[in-house]
Amino acid sequence: xxxxxxxxxxxxxxxxxxxxxxxxxxxxxxxxxxxxxxxxxxxxxxxxxxxxxxxxxxxxxxxxxxxxxxxxxxxxxxxxxxxxxxxxxxxxxxxxxxxxxxxxxxxxxxxxxxxxxxxxxxxxxxxxxxxxxxxxxxxxxxxxxxxxxxxxxxxxxxxxxxxxxxxxxxxxxxxxxxxxxxxxxxxxxxxxxxxxxxxxxxxxxxxxxxxxxxxxxxxxxxxxxxxxxxxxxxxxxxxxxxxxxxxxxxxxxxxxxxxxxxxxxxxxxxxxxxxxxxxxxxxxxxxxxxxxxxxxxxxxxxxxxxxxxxxxxxxxxxxxxxxxxxxxxxxxxxxxxxxxxxxxxxxxxxxxxxxxxxxxxxxxxxxxxxxxxxxxxxxxxxxxxxxxxxxxxxxxxxxxxxxxxxxxxxxxxxxxxxxxxxxxxxxxxxxxxxxxxxxxxxxxxxxxxxxxxxxxxxxxxxxxxxxx
Numbered sequence: 090x091x092x093x094x095x096x097x098x099x100x101x102x103x104x105x106x107x108x109x110x111x112x113x114x115x116x117x118x119x120x121x122x123x124x125x126x127x128x129x130x131x132x133x134x135x136x137x138x139x140x141x142x143x144x145x146x147x148x149x150x151x152x153x154x155x156x157x158x159x160x161x162x163x164x165x166x167x168x169x170x171x172x173x174x175x176x177x178x179x180x181x182x183x184x185x186x187x188x189x190x191x192x193x194x195x196x197x198x199x200x201x202x203x204x205x206x207x208x209x210x211x212x213x214x215x216x217x218x219x220x221x222x223x224x225x226x227x228x229x230x231x232x233x234x235x236x237x238x239x240x241x242x243x244x245x246x247x248x249x250x251x252x253x254x255x256x257x258x259x260x261x262x263x264x265x266x267x268x269x270x271x272x273x274x275x276x277x278x279x280x281x282x283x284x285x286x287x288x289x290x291x292x293x294x295x296x297x298x299x300x301x302x303x304x305x306x307x308x309x310x311x312x313x314x315x316x317x318x319x320x321x322x323x324x325x326x327x328x329x330x331x332x333x334x335x336x337x338x339x340x341x342x343x344x345x346x347x348x349x350x351x352x353x354x355x356x357x358x359x360x361x362x363x364x365x366x367x368x369x370x371x372x373x374x375x376x377x378x379x380x381x382x383x384x385x386x387x388x389x390x391x392x393x394x395x396x397x398x399x400x401x402x403x404x405x406x407x408x409x410x411x412x413x414x415x416x417x418x419x420x421x422x423x424x425x426x427x428x429x430x431x432x433x434x435x436x437x438x439x440x441x442x443x444x445x446x447x448x449x450x451x452x453x454x455x456x457x458x459x460x461x462x463x464x465x466x467x468x469x470x471x472x473x474x475x476x477x478x479x480x481x482x483x484x485x486x487x488x489x490x491x492x493x494x495x496x497x498x499x500x501x502x503x504x505x506x507x508x509x510x511x512x513x514x515x516x517x518x519x520x521x522x523x524x525x526x527x528x529x530x531x532x533x534x535x536x537x538x539x540x541x542x543x544x545x546x547x548x549x550x551x552x553x554x555x556x557x
Contacts, residue, residue: 196243
């Protein structure tokens with residue numbers, strides 16, 4: 090099999106990959122080197138090689154989605170055992186208030202060992218933004234899976250999306266090499282991308298949102314966009330069907346972001362538009378502070394990983410304990426990614442005072458910044474929880490309905506931390522599907538305001554700095 094699908098070269102920029110290859114420039118590498126020009130998209134779609142690529146993508150969607158399903162189930166079961174079952178087995182009637190001081194340093198030590206002694210870097214550094222790093226080597230999967238599992242299971246404030254994308258990419262590339270020895274690198278890259286699609290789409294519960302996430306992260310565009318996206322969408326669709334089948338077979342339930350039964354929202358008003366401007370500004374400032382703190386801590390912790398990562402775990406635990414002791418809410422609201430806690434936060438909005446919401450925003454943001462600096466995981470879900478809580482806190486003021494505040498906060502904080510505006514607009518629509526049409530104009534304003542401000546005041550990463 091010889092695939093002629095040409096993928097662009099990319100350079101990393103804040104939160105995404107910016108294409109500098111032949112999809113966005115008339116001065117292509119092919120033109121400079123004298124190599125053949127990239128294929129016409131219409132001709133590629135009609136080729137037998139492309140049909141073979143689609144077949145491989147469909148095949149890859151099955152194992153990737155299966156691994157993603159049981160990985161998420163294992164993380165959920167480990168969290169329940171460590172923070173609920175284990176204290177009871179040791180004789181306490183419930184989780185003691187000081188309990189997070191035990192698992193989080195252990196998790197930090199395990200992650201440090203993975204980073205230090207296993208191949209690769211055990212996944213990308215989340216403080217540097219949400220990245221697509223190309224095809225993941227199979228040998229690097231050990232560190233990625235173990236480090237992210239220790240991060241998530243022991244309570245650090247990161248999500249599973251980045252590890253799942255890396256695992257999907259690694260399994261996709263491995264599948265091509267096993268099924269077709271000597272397959273060209275372009276074919277391996279295309280199927281690896283399809284594996285990443287399948288993994289993130291099953292997690293988000295929407296192939297469309299997953300497609301936009303991968304598309305913005307990888308900087309895909311131009312006339313070849315459809316040809317590149319279709320294998321990924323096919324893998325994602327197959328993966329979604331596998332998720333449904335596994336749910337019926339195991340009874341474990343599905344993993345979805347949707348918040349059904351949220352209070353309804355009608356037509357936006359002028360007051361809410363003003364709130365969108367304020368929320369966009371506030372999220373830009375909050376996201377910038379979080380990222381600057383994380384980037385400042387990162388090199389300091391990296392110099393003494395084995396010693397300082399348990400200390401970082403203790404600091405995260407301290408934030409959780411401080412919140413639990415200061416309010417009548419659980420310390421778990423500060424710990425973990427916030428993925429499973431977000432629906433409860435919205436549904437129980439009447440049980441949260443403005444002070445408690447502001448405190449959870451402050452302490453979860455601090456724990457988030459510490460986790461970003463050294464643990465391994467994704468930055469998406471904590472940003473959604475912090476944004477929702479911040480918007481809900483502001484809804485205690487006049488002129489801002491709770492659902493509108495939560496949706497705008499989610500979109501604005503997502504773009505502040507990820508730098509992906511289309512994905513940030515779509516995520517609130519996925520979370521509040523019944524109100525999506527009415528909420529989207531407000532979310533767009535908040536996201537655009539935040540995106541533009543962060544572009545001006547946000548911190549540089551090492552990938553943003555020009556080469557010398």
